[in-house]
Amino acid sequence: MRIHSIWIYPIKGLPGIRVNQWPLRRNGSLAFDRQWAMESPNGQIINGKRTNKVQQPALKELMDILPKAQGTIGPIDVLDWGKMLTQALGEPVVLRSHESTGLPDDSERPGPTIVAAATLQALGDALGLSLDQMVGRFRPNILLEGLAPFDDDLLVGDTLRTGGSTFYMAKPCNRCVVPTRDPGTGEVYAGFKDRFIAARTAGAPLLAAHLFDHHYKLCVNTIPGQVSPGTVLAQGDTVIRTLGKGLLG
Secondary structure, three states: OEEEEEEEOOEOOOOOEEEOEEEEOOOOOEOOOOOEEEEOOOOOEOOOOOOHHHOOHHHHHHHHOOOEEOOEEOOOOHHHHHHHHHHHHOOOOEEEEOOOOOOOOOOOOOOOOEEEHHHHHHHHHHHOOOHHHHHHHHOOOEEEEOOOOOHHHHHOOOEEEEOOEEEEEEEEEEOOOHHHEOOOOOOEOOOHHHHHHHHHHHHOOHHHHHHOOOOOEEEEEEEEOOOOOOOEEEOOOEOEEEOOOOOOO
């Protein structure tokens, strides 16, 4: 296996950025991933689970001008960006930084979300969507190559080692309403969930059946091991699988 591609999502809920190589935080998550969150003045997170207004061209255009360089994002003036986001969304937005850990959906499994590129492609074929469109909807961090479609399900419970780092493949990720909408326009894809579940159910390996109480799941949430300062992941890095030897013992 190798790393096919790496994606980060600096502002939680907004479009991601593909990078060729990227450092890790000390907690094992990708640096700057979900570092900033849009919040209402009373502290409520503003994202696609709450409103489809975050899926619109104006916000994609803002991400295009986000200051970035190899291995870093910013600097970002949260006051200025809060004003720009307020104007784009049409409601008050406060942009807050969560620098040390980011703001993952699964705080108990804060490592990169991982999926096989072939799995995304197979599901995309069933839905009439390209690989990049599937990435935009499901927002994974790391795509792997060298796996057949749905073989990433069989990695759950194993440890992956790459770029001097380790990731315990903890559990498939439950999905929400966000993937049913176009990430650039918010337009709803009629029947998306039913078509996805049908394709996911048909492809899921029998050996992984115990992982699925339902099949509206995609990507694997991970628990990172100890990370040394300066650890970097890169596209093309070899990924080594250790069978059944997770970081949880």
